[in-house]
Amino acid sequence: MTAPHHREVDPVTGHDTTGHDWNGIRELNTPFPRLVIWALVLAFLYSVIAWVLLPAWPTGRDYTRGLLGLDQRAEAAEGFRALSGRRQDWLSRFGGADFAALTADKALMATAMPAAARLYADNCAACHGTRGQGGPGFPVLSDGTWLWSGDPDEIATTIRHGINADDPDTRYAEMPAFDWIERPDRIALSRFVADLPGGAADFETPAGGLFTENCATCHGDTGAGGLSVGAPSLTDTATLYGQDPETVMETLRHGRAGLMPAWSGRLSGAEINLLALYVTQLGQGSGGRP
Amino acid sequence: MTATLTLPERRIGLFLSVLLALMGLFMAAAARHGVMSLHGFMALGLGLGLVFLIGGSLYDPAPPHRRPDRYYDAPTRFGLTLTLVWAIIGMGVGVWVAALLYWPEATPPWPATSFGRLRPVHTTGIIFGFGGNALIATSFHVLQRTSRARLADSISPWVVVLGYNLFCAWAVTGYLMGSTQSKEYAEAEWYADLWLVVIWVTYFTLYLRTLARRNEPHIYVANWYYLAFILVVAMLHIVNNLALPVRLTTAESFPVWSGVQDAMVQWWYGHNAVAFFLTAGFLGMLYYFLPVRSGRPIWSYRLSIVSFWGITFFYIWVGSHHLHYTALPYWAQTLGMTFSVMLLVPSWASAGNAIATLNGAWHKVRDDATLRFMFVAAVFYGLSTFEGSFLAIRPVNSLSHYTDWTVGHVHSGTLGWVAMIIFGAIYTLVPQLGGKRQMASPRAIEWHFWLAVTGTLIYVIAMWNAGITQGLMWRAYDRNGALSYSFVQSVQAMAPYYLLRTIGGALFLTGAVLCAWNCRATLRGAREGAADRPLVPQPAE
Numbered sequence: 104m105t106a107p108h109h110r111e112v113d114p115v116t117g118h119d120t121t122g123h124d125w126n127g128i129r130e131l132n133t134p135f136p137r138l139v140i141w142a143l144v145l146a147f148l149y150s151v152i153a154w155v156l157l158p159a160w161p162t163g164r165d166y167t168r169g170l171l172g173l174d175q176r177a178e179a180a181e182g183f184r185a186l187s188g189r190r191q192d193w194l195s196r197f198g199g200a201d202f203a204a205l206t207a208d209k210a211l212m213a214t215a216m217p218a219a220a221r222l223y224a225d226n227c228a229a230c231h232g233t234r235g236q237g238g239p240g241f242p243v244l245s246d247g248t249w250l251w252s253g254d255p256d257e258i259a260t261t262i263r264h265g266i267n268a269d270d271p272d273t274r275y276a277e278m279p280a281f282d283w284i285e286r287p288d289r290i291a292l293s294r295f296v297a298d299l300p301g302g303a304a305d306f307e308t309p310a311g312g313l314f315t316e317n318c319a320t321c322h323g324d325t326g327a328g329g330l331s332v333g334a335p336s337l338t339d340t341a342t343l344y345g346q347d348p349e350t351v352m353e354t355l356r357h358g359r360a361g362l363m364p365a366w367s368g369r370l371s372g373a374e375i376n377l378l379a380l381y382v383t384q385l386g387q388g389s390g391g392r393p
Numbered sequence: 394m395t396a397t398l399t400l401p402e403r404r405i406g407l408f409l410s411v412l413l414a415l416m417g418l419f420m421a422a423a424a425r426h427g428v429m430s431l432h433g434f435m436a437l438g439l440g441l442g443l444v445f446l447i448g449g450s451l452y453d454p455a456p457p458h459r460r461p462d463r464y465y466d467a468p469t470r471f472g473l474t475l476t477l478v479w480a481i482i483g484m485g486v487g488v489w490v491a492a493l494l495y496w497p498e499a500t501p502p503w504p505a506t507s508f509g510r511l512r513p514v515h516t517t518g519i520i521f522g523f524g525g526n527a528l529i530a531t532s533f534h535v536l537q538r539t540s541r542a543r544l545a546d547s548i549s550p551w552v553v554v555l556g557y558n559l560f561c562a563w564a565v566t567g568y569l570m571g572s573t574q575s576k577e578y579a580e581a582e583w584y585a586d587l588w589l590v591v592i593w594v595t596y597f598t599l600y601l602r603t604l605a606r607r608n609e610p611h612i613y614v615a616n617w618y619y620l621a622f623i624l625v626v627a628m629l630h631i632v633n634n635l636a637l638p639v640r641l642t643t644a645e646s647f648p649v650w651s652g653v654q655d656a657m658v659q660w661w662y663g664h665n666a667v668a669f670f671l672t673a674g675f676l677g678m679l680y681y682f683l684p685v686r687s688g689r690p691i692w693s694y695r696l697s698i699v700s701f702w703g704i705t706f707f708y709i710w711v712g713s714h715h716l717h718y719t720a721l722p723y724w725a726q727t728l729g730m731t732f733s734v735m736l737l738v739p740s741w742a743s744a745g746n747a748i749a750t751l752n753g754a755w756h757k758v759r760d761d762a763t764l765r766f767m768f769v770a771a772v773f774y775g776l777s778t779f780e781g782s783f784l785a786i787r788p789v790n791s792l793s794h795y796t797d798w799t800v801g802h803v804h805s806g807t808l809g810w811v812a813m814i815i816f817g818a819i820y821t822l823v824p825q826l827g828g829k830r831q832m833a834s835p836r837a838i839e840w841h842f843w844l845a846v847t848g849t850l851i852y853v854i855a856m857w858n859a860g861i862t863q864g865l866m867w868r869a870y871d872r873n874g875a876l877s878y879s880f881v882q883s884v885q886a887m888a889p890y891y892l893l894r895t896i897g898g899a900l901f902l903t904g905a906v907l908c909a910w911n912c913r914a915t916l917r918g919a920r921e922g923a924a925d926r927p928l929v930p931q932p933a934e
């Protein structure tokens with residue numbers, strides 16, 4: 104370790120050391136680099152220009168407005184207007200719900216369907232799947248079987264008001280709990296329901312009797328649904344929750360009431376009609392491009 | 394630990410440990426259940442453990458005479474051990490949450506292991522656990538060496554290290570149980586915040602008292618940076634965490650700030666946490682260990698001092714660049730933007746100064762992986778500050794904000810700069826603490842270096858791509874004014890980048906594990922303490 108206050112010349116830089124020494128670290132007497140001062144001046148210049156042009160310094164209750172007179176709220180509104188203007192050109196056509204005429208207009212559909220696909224992906228895919236493939240509790244939209252109907256008008260109603268949703272005109276679809284049926288009977292009934300799609304279910308059995316007595320009002324005499332109460336067909340292979348005996352036992356024990364949100368507060372009428380057409384086409388197997 | 398304390402010091406230690414145990418008991422009893430009571434039990438456990446440790450060796454042989462003639466390195470050594478433990482916890486959780494983002498189905502079914510709870514465990518564990526312990530431990534070392542004085546007393550360093558780690562452990566276990574203030578990097582609840590204030594004041598006074606005893610006429614520049622770190626973090630921490638507890642017996646509280654003021658205070662805190670926790674303190678580390686390892690004096694000492702004031706002055710203004718295009722008034726955003734650009738000058742001056750310091754030592758950079766760690770740290774410091782100033786420009790931020798570009802910027806700073814400089818310092822310091830000439834395995838350092846550099850590059854490049862892709866996808870509209878991409882598509886587009894990030898992170902973690910192993914091997918059976926002495930003049934080498 105060198106003694107304190109010993110100045111020497113550093114061979115690499117040619118500058119001397121000031122003689123300060125901290126545990127062997129010396130202080131090299133390099134002059135302050137000019138470049139840094141110029142860089143600071145430049146950066147400061149940039150700042151001054153920005154301060155002159157943009158809102159910058161507070162002045163008590165007000166602030167300097169800047170020569171450009173920019174206001175971020177106005178800018179945002181302006182950008183929004185520009186975009187939605189371009190969209191309104193074609194979207195406004197969907198304000199009316201003459202779905203047949205809309206579908207017939209090929210040029211309009213070519214413009215609208217890609218936009219509908221994004222609208223669907225941003226709002227609906229989280230529950231119904233990116234390609235409408237659904238999932239347990241969330242109906243498949245691409246298989247052409249419907250809880251309610253594949254008619255675009257009906258679909259628009261479902262989207263607008265939801266199912267079991269917080270909306271005065273919502274659709275109701277409640278599957279009551281049948282936990283009061285004795286467990287052995289419930290097991291037999293579950294097997295019966297599980298056999299319905301294969302056609303192996305025999306209505307002349309006690310389980311078939313239970314079905315006719317308790318279930319047919321909503322699911323139809325043969326279990327084929329289609330009564331517009333939201334009760335699915337139990338004879339087709341499409342399922343909502345599952346039609347294996349265990350899942351049917353669950354359904355019978357606790358009942359079911361899936362929630363489809365109402366969208367009238369979040370999407371415009373035109374957007375809802377657009378989506379209704381998109382979902383219709385999904386069901387016909389022609390949409391579904393994510 | 395106790396072997397280095399005198400009998401009166403052991404008595405004080407014992408007394409403080411009893412106090413800690415009583416505090417813990419009181420907390421546990423008052424809160425009865427929930428997070429706060431668990432934290433009470435943790436404090437009780439630590440207190441009782443210390444009571445047994447100190448009580449059991451109370452009348453052991455006293456440390457040798459002439460203790461003031463030696464530096465006090467035991468707390469540094471202990472702190473470095475904790476640094477490495479937290480490194481593995483923090484990075485391990487980092488790799489795990491990175492994997493979850495690629496593979497969300499793998500999330501286990503318990504609330505405590507959900508992404509939302511683990512993410513702050515990563516950030517707190519790595520910034521405060523890993524970074525904070527490294528800063529505290531090295532600051533004790535640098536302070537003593539550059540002042541040529543022993544720490545002012547032997548109790549407060551232990552209070553600082555143990556108390557600080559109790560804070561970290563409280564914070565992290567709290568998040569796992571769902572307890573949070575919801576302020577990023579300041580999630581810990583009110584009593585933990587209060588506890589940290591006590592610890593921090595102890596730290597600050599210890600630092601000042603030791604500086605006052607220095608045997609050098611001037612205060613070395615590293616100490617300025619460390620001091621700024623301690624002082625400003627105290628200020629930020631107190632202001633941002635001002636809150637009214639719902640009840641004194643529960644963890645929940647209401648912040649006194651609300652609305653856009655709350656956002657501004659939070660990001661004034663958040664950015665200066667970056668500035669004074671992740672930058673100033675580590676610049677102090679750089680300005681000491683780089684000259685020591687390279688054998689070269691700082692290229693321009695004057696510049697290092699001016700940069701210090703530049704950084705300190707400009708940083709305080711820039712927090713608003715985290716709130717571009719929000720409810721925060723435009724003028725505050727402009728100020729944040731312009732000061733961020735000016736901030737680049739002292740930042741690059743520091744990075745350039747560090748690199749110019751290596752003039753005359755480039756052959757060492759080539760041969761010595763430890764020095765290479767520090768060189769890479771300086772380069773990444775330059776890169777990430779340039780990137781930061783760029784991101785702070787409003788129109789650029791409109792693209793980058795909310796995207797993984799921010800995450801890329803964060804990790805170019807934290808992996809490339811913070812972690813690299815820590816590893817450089819550790820590899821310089823650990824052999825010295827063990828009284829060895831070098832680390833147990835120089836080859837492992839070489840491996841660690843390349844793992845760390847590769848991991849960082851993979852991570853950062855993946856996140857740049859990810860972020861810019863996201864930003865462009867979100868703002869793309871087609872001719873007809875409709876969005877070109879859905880959000881889900883932008884999420885799907887991230888998959889390859891998230892996988893790459895996980896791989897890069899795993900490489901980086903592997904390096905850190907190697908480091909921990911190497912340090913253990915170096916310190917095992919090491920002679921007590923470093924060979925250098927404070928006051929006794931030694932013959933020139």
Ligand code: HEM
Nearest residue numbers: 484487488490491516519520800803807811812898901902
């Ligand atoms: C093993 C290496 C690491 C991996 C794999 C990793 C991974 C991650 C991941 C996955 C996130 C969450 C990103 C998101 O929410 O989208 C994150 C955030 C973060 N990490 Fe790391 N990390 C690593 C190392 C570090 C280190 C060493 C530090 C600090 C010293 C650090 C500091 C942070 C911070 C501050 C954030 C929050 C960023 C923000 O909110 O913008 N990480 N990290």
Ligand code: HEM
Nearest residue numbers: 667671714715733736740778781782784785794803806807
């Ligand atoms: C000149 C220096 C720097 C400037 C001007 C700067 C600027 C910025 C900007 C503009 C953002 C993005 C804010 C947003 O869009 O939300 C950001 C985020 C961040 N930066 Fe930097 N940065 C600098 C240096 C650093 C360094 C060296 C580190 C780490 C060691 C760092 C760590 C972070 C972290 C952790 C965030 C994420 C905060 C969050 O959102 O959670 N920055 N920085």
